Amino acid sequence: MGGEKLNLTLKIWRQNSPDDKGQFEEFKVEISPDASILEMLDELNNDLEREGKRPVAFESDCREGICGTCGIVINGHPHGPLPKTATCQLHMRNFKNGDVIYLEPFRAAAFPIIRDLIVDRSGFDKIQQAGAYISFNTGGAPDANSIPIGKDVAAAALDAAECIGCGACVAACKNSSAMLFVGAKVSQYALLPQGQPERYKRVQTMVAAMDEAGFGSCTNTYACEAECPKGISIMNIARMNRDFIKAKIVEQEVDI
Secondary structure (H helix, E strand, O other): OOOOOEEEEEEEEEOOOOOOOOEEEEEEEEEOOOOEHHHHHHHHHHHHHHOOOOOOOOOOOOOOOOOOOOOOEEOOEEOOOOOOOOHHHOEHHHOOOOOEEEEEOOOOOOOOEEEOOEEOOHHHHHHHHHHOOOOOOOOOOOOOOOOOOOHHHHHHHHHHHOOOOOOHHHHHOOOOEOHHHHHHHHHHHHOOHHHOOOHHHHHHHHHHHHHHOOOEOOOOOOHHHHHOOOOOOOHHHHHHHHHHHHHHHHHHHHHO
16 A cells, blocks of 8 residues: 555553463554554564564454444444444554554453454344244245335435444443443344344243343443444333333233
């Protein structure tokens, strides 16, 4: 990458294992403003490997803001200072020459650190396995237009489905709550006809899995929505709470 370079100081969290204490380590880098923050880490790791030093461990896959694996806390913000931008989409031109940049993993008891900037987000997988699916009878598929769905309803369901499960909401919350993630996964099915058969069972099983995984409670500080790279609305939390209450009522009526 040619052109004028930025001279930056990186303070990166290094932790060899979940049981290691961990600390920040300082690095000096010279990088193109057109590089993404992950490309900068790639270049840093190339230098470290040439020097026979351990590279910085971090996660990435698609590098297009789709997969949700690249989450890093950058200067105190999950995914960095730009709104609705995943870590992999953040470019160095958003920083100034001479800046000091702190890079650390998502901090949450339910996201134990594996190494450096990598955390274990399997708690999200367990929540999805608990109820993020729909069931249907086998046989011929119905015509796509046979179940009319209002435009506003479809748009709301698609907005909820944009959640990439990165965990920024958990990292931003003072209680490490996963309510925005669970609310989005509940809503994307609860809004559509196909999601109605398991609607109330789904919300109960997913909330139970969330609690079992050790995520905290929601106190409506809106930090999750503010830091979400996809701008998922906290209205999904409200919908989930309503469905959870309705599920309890339906359960009582069945018992009676």
